[in-house]
Amino acid sequence: MTKCFKAEVISKEILSDRHFLLRLFIPADSLRPRAGQFYLIRTGTSYDPLLRRPFSVFNWDNNYMEFLIMKKGRGTEQLLQVSKGMFVDVIGPLGRGFPLPERGQQPVLVGGGIGIAPLYLLAREIDTQKIMLYGGKSRDELIAMEYIKMIGDTELRIFTEDGSEGIKGTVLDGLREVLTDVESPVVYICGPGQMIETLKGLEDLRTDEVYVSVEERMACGIGVCLGCAYPTREGMKRVCIEGPVFKLSEL
Amino acid sequence: MNLSVKIGTIVMKNPVMTASGTFGYGPEMAEFIDLNALGAIVVKGISVRPKQGNPPPRIWETPCGMLNSIGLQNVGLKAFLRDKLPFLRKYNIPVIVNILGGSTEEYCNLAEALDGQVHGIEMNLSCPNVKSGGIMFSSDRALFTEVIREVRKRVKRSTLIVKLSPQAPVRDFSIIAEAEGADALSLINTIPALAIDIETRRPRLAKGIGGLSGPAIKPVAVRMVWEAYRSVTVPIIGMGGIMTGEDAIEFILAGATAVAVGTANFIWPDATMRVLKGIRDYMQSHGIEDINSIVGGILWEG
Numbered sequence: 197m198t199k200c201f202k203a204e205v206i207s208k209e210i211l212s213d214r215h216f217l218l219r220l221f222i223p224a225d226s227l228r229p230r231a232g233q234f235y236l237i238r239t240g241t242s243y244d245p246l247l248r249r250p251f252s253v254f255n256w257d258n259n260y261m262e263f264l265i266m267k268k269g270r271g272t273e274q275l276l277q278v279s280k281g282m283f284v285d286v287i288g289p290l291g292r293g294f295p296l297p298e299r300g301q302q303p304v305l306v307g308g309g310i311g312i313a314p315l316y317l318l319a320r321e322i323d324t325q326k327i328m329l330y331g332g333k334s335r336d337e338l339i340a341m342e343y344i345k346m347i348g349d350t351e352l353r354i355f356t357e358d359g360s361e362g363i364k365g366t367v368l369d370g371l372r373e374v375l376t377d378v379e380s381p382v383v384y385i386c387g388p389g390q391m392i393e394t395l396k397g398l399e400d401l402r403t404d405e406v407y408v409s410v411e412e413r414m415a416c417g418i419g420v421c422l423g424c425a426y427p428t429r430e431g432m433k434r435v436c437i438e439g440p441v442f443k444l445s446e447l
Numbered sequence: 448m449n450l451s452v453k454i455g456t457i458v459m460k461n462p463v464m465t466a467s468g469t470f471g472y473g474p475e476m477a478e479f480i481d482l483n484a485l486g487a488i489v490v491k492g493i494s495v496r497p498k499q500g501n502p503p504p505r506i507w508e509t510p511c512g513m514l515n516s517i518g519l520q521n522v523g524l525k526a527f528l529r530d531k532l533p534f535l536r537k538y539n540i541p542v543i544v545n546i547l548g549g550s551t552e553e554y555c556n557l558a559e560a561l562d563g564q565v566h567g568i569e570m571n572l573s574c575p576n577v578k579s580g581g582i583m584f585s586s587d588r589a590l591f592t593e594v595i596r597e598v599r600k601r602v603k604r605s606t607l608i609v610k611l612s613p614q615a616p617v618r619d620f621s622i623i624a625e626a627e628g629a630d631a632l633s634l635i636n637t638i639p640a641l642a643i644d645i646e647t648r649r650p651r652l653a654k655g656i657g658g659l660s661g662p663a664i665k666p667v668a669v670r671m672v673w674e675a676y677r678s679v680t681v682p683i684i685g686m687g688g689i690m691t692g693e694d695a696i697e698f699i700l701a702g703a704t705a706v707a708v709g710t711a712n713f714i715w716p717d718a719t720m721r722v723l724k725g726i727r728d729y730m731q732s733h734g735i736e737d738i739n740s741i742v743g744g745i746l747w748e749g
Binding site: 243244246247248287412414415418419420421422423424425426427431432437 | 468469470471475476478479491499500501502503504505506507508510511512513515517520661662690710712713714715716717
């Protein structure tokens with residue numbers, strides 16, 4: 197099984213002026229990802245931009261996988277230039293993903309903006325009923341809705357800070373409310389750094405079963421550069437190896 | 448075709464090494480390449496006590512390069528000897544340990560503990576000396592001279608390598624290192640650099656200044672290797688932005704006996720193997736029988 201390979205681009209679906217879905221063939225001899233794991237992708241032969249870019253998996257099936265990508269800087273802009281039939285340079289799957297719920301636990305998935313990417317795959321991996329909270333500053337941050345609405349067995353609640361779609365408020369407001377209602381919840385969260393910081397400050401979540409996917413600038417993705425160190429209760433941990441999913445109580 | 452080179456008493460099957468801090472302690476990379484194919488492995492710098500390193504963000508990409516400010520995070524001497532070294536001993540490759548100290552005594556303690564345990568000891572002198580108010584060992588003549596002299600007394604079996612900073616005058620410091628008994632020199636270390644977020648007006652890295660590496664620094668490194676080569680007779684390990692075999696050949700022509708691959712490991716885990724293949728291809732296509740025959744082979748007197 198190889199973790200380094202060239203992957204052919206199947207399609208690039210433009211979802212908004214800033215978001216696109218990149219679909220790649222997976223070679224038969226490569227490992228299959230778990231929700232929350234990520235891949236490093238590089239395209240072109242130039243040294244500028246130099247480093248690979250990490251993306252969590254949005255979805256995969258027998259012979260393909262999909263990445264939900266937000267145009268943010270030079271790396272993602274370059275990726276937006278790829279087209280069907282081109283090959284990109286891929287390493288993965290990397291890191292530790294989300295643990296699946298145990299029997300009797302009520303899964304609650306909480307995604308902010310582009311943070312929905314790994315949660316979509318997780319929602320598909322969980323074959324029992326789940327609650328999904330998805331939010332953004334305004335409706336244009338709610339991406340891939342047509343995909344998310346199609347996930348089976350899911351109670352979907354939408355939040356926007358400006359009230360332009362769904363409930364006015366944040367997903368963390370929504371989470372607090374959900375946690376007062378459900379028995380033995382297990383919570384999965386991915387969102388911007390600010391959301392994770394707010395989450396750490398929340399008292400009494402009424403459960404210890406909270407898993408967070410965090411983000412940090414990363415060079416190698418395989419544990420050698422120590423660039424993606426993240427402070428935890430047990431000292432610095434590497435987002436690429438010990439993460440990107442951590443138990444909230446570890447942070 | 449002979450690719451074998453000698454650095455001090457270390458015989459390497461080829462001139463390709465890893466640059467400290469870009470290859471972990473080995474196991475992470477063993478998943479991607481056959482470590483036995485390397486000329487030598489240089490592990491992450493070790494200090495007497497474990498170090499947590501700096502807060503994030505620790506890295507920032509720049510044109511054809513990257514800044515890092517890891518803060519010398521490492522497991523410490525004791526854990527290295529106990530947990531990391533046994534793994535490396537299973538391989539048939541020379542192991543070189545990069546050492547970091549806050550004082551001459553710390554460098555000496557590390558050298559004493561590692562002498563004979565590993566094939567080579569590389570002194571990373573781009574560390575502040577706590578006792579002299581944070582002046583770098585690598586840029587202060589007196590400190591540089593003293594620390595090498597003291598460490599030399601304690602390194603009796605391993606090969607002693609002194610890593611030079613790009614901030615110090617290369618000729619003078621190469622000559623000092625050789626005179627104080629260094630068996631080899633390695634250069635260059637990263638170049639101190641700064642990137643600023645113009646929105647927040649804050650540095651991009653939590654610690655402000657970081658070390659620049661990658662292809663962006665290669666011409667600086669090649670020039671410094673060339674200067675060192677003209678100043679000393681001990682072998683030189685060249686590094687700084689080596690991505691390909693062609694880059695490695697450039698360093699060898701400038702005077703490097705061996706080369707170290709650094710930042711490229713972050714982009715291709717098998718970067719060392721790509722560089723090695725590129726060196727072989729060049730030798731083949733240019734009819735070179737022995738890699739040693741082109742060390743310092745630049746056709747220019749300067």
